[in-house]
Amino acid sequence: MSDAQKNIIVLGCSGSIGTQTLDVVRQHSDKLKIVGLVAHSSKDKLEAAAQEFGVQNKILLAEENSEAEATAKIANMICDDDVDIVVNAISGAAGLNASYTTLKNNKRLALANKESLVVGGDLLIPMAKNNLLPIDSEHGAIYQCLIGEEKSTVSKIHLTASGGPFYGKKRADLENVTAADALKHPTWNMGPKITIDSATLMNKGLEVIEAHHLFAVDYSQINVVVQRQSAIHSMVEYIDGSVKAHLGTTDMRIPIQYALSYPERWETPVERMDFQNLDSLDFGKPDCETFKCLHLAFEAGKAGGTMPCVMNAANEVAVAKFLNDEIKFLQIPEIVERTMNKFNPDKVESLEQLSENDTQSRKIAKTCISHQT
Numbered sequence: 001m002s003d004a005q006k007n008i009i010v011l012g013c014s015g016s017i018g019t020q021t022l023d024v025v026r027q028h029s030d031k032l033k034i035v036g037l038v039a040h041s042s043k044d045k046l047e048a049a050a051q052e053f054g055v056q057n058k059i060l061l062a063e064e065n066s067e068a069e070a071t072a073k074i075a076n077m078i079c080d081d082d083v084d085i086v087v088n089a090i091s092g093a094a095g096l097n098a099s100y101t102t103l104k105n106n107k108r109l110a111l112a113n114k115e116s117l118v119v120g121g122d123l124l125i126p127m128a129k130n131n132l133l134p135i136d137s138e139h140g141a142i143y144q145c146l147i148g149e150e151k152s153t154v155s156k157i158h159l160t161a162s163g164g165p166f167y168g169k170k171r172a173d174l175e176n177v178t179a180a181d182a183l184k185h186p187t188w189n190m191g192p193k194i195t196i197d198s199a200t201l202m203n204k205g206l207e208v209i210e211a212h213h214l215f216a217v218d219y220s221q222i223n224v225v226v227q228r229q230s231a232i233h234s235m236v237e238y239i240d241g242s243v244k245a246h247l248g249t250t251d252m253r254i255p256i257q258y259a260l261s262y263p264e265r266w267e268t269p270v271e272r273m274d275f276q277n278l279d280s281l282d283f284g285k286p287d288c289e290t291f292k293c294l295h296l297a298f299e300a301g302k303a304g305g306t307m308p309c310v311m312n313a314a315n316e317v318a319v320a321k322f323l324n325d326e327i328k329f330l331q332i333p334e335i336v337e338r339t340m341n342k343f344n345p346d347k348v349e350s351l352e353q354l355s356e357n358d359t360q361s362r363k364i365a366k367t368c369i370s371h372q373t
Helices: 016-027 043-053 067-079 092-105 115-128 137-146 190-201 202-216 253-261 294-301 307-323 331-339 353-373
Strands: 007-012 032-039 058-060 085-088 109-113 133-134 154-161 220-226 232-238 241-247
Touching: 007 016, 007 067, 016 032, 016 043, 016 085, 016 137, 016 253, 032 043, 032 067, 032 232, 032 307, 043 058, 058 067, 067 190, 085 092, 092 109, 092 115, 092 241, 092 307, 092 353, 109 115, 109 253, 115 133, 115 202, 115 253, 115 307, 115 353, 133 154, 133 202, 133 253, 137 202, 137 241, 137 253, 190 202, 202 294, 202 307, 202 331, 241 294, 241 331, 294 307, 294 331, 307 331, 307 353, 331 353
Parallel strands: 007 032, 007 085, 032 058, 085 109, 109 133, 154 220
Antiparallel strands: 154 232, 232 241
């Protein structure tokens, strides 16, 4: 990509990643220009951002008559010849179509929507070429640790996790936790869905599947390790025993900016790590018996095909119900597992197939919930 000013569109501009992307653009307005904005339902934030950055091309998804119309409008925005980079920060499986359209049209995809790869990695990766840059801290860290290294020399990827707000708790401790309890993440400020996923460890499970696709590693080469301070964002171990670790403060503007500036590095206003006053770096093993979602994600990934789509759809349904106080915290993995048990994985062949699979999985998950409540 040339050194000229890069034109970007931000899908999900009113959420956590979207608003921090806007801040990166503020810091580097000589290098980045926003030419399109999409928000789900935050009309005031969308209008304010459009006014600030002088953007005419904007979409509020809540005002669209149907999902098909919204998808078509986003696709038209992405396909504009002026667009260089698409920041996909749409929440959930709904982001898959936008990721597909971006890569199909040979645009750079700065991907925060991990569900795109979880559900449709088999479709997206063959299209990606060098146009896919992960935004999230863990995969951005791994990406940077791999620069200059031969793929054949990678022994293991150590995917770090904060452990969430319930680290060290057992099932008995989690019987009556509320959504408010689960939303108290110890180190990151994120949206509600991803924060609940962090509490169940499903977010780390999604990242395991994402890492499998992004870095072409077997699931046996992916190790999840709890790093409570969230200072080490992930590590790559090589066949000679060397380990590269990526460290940084808990500020998402760092991986966001790198996905936009790559292969360059730009200045940021973020707080720097104070190593002299960093008391400790603690590591631990995730408890997959208490937090079964991580185990289920590994199983879905190993099964392959459409099974990750099933798992993701069931999880999205369960998390929404939990946030609405309709089910208990520990019912989330139960619903996901029951839904997965209703399906056999098929080979991924098309977006239409995945959409149908997603729809059916959500129906099954809702049936499982109705039988539990």
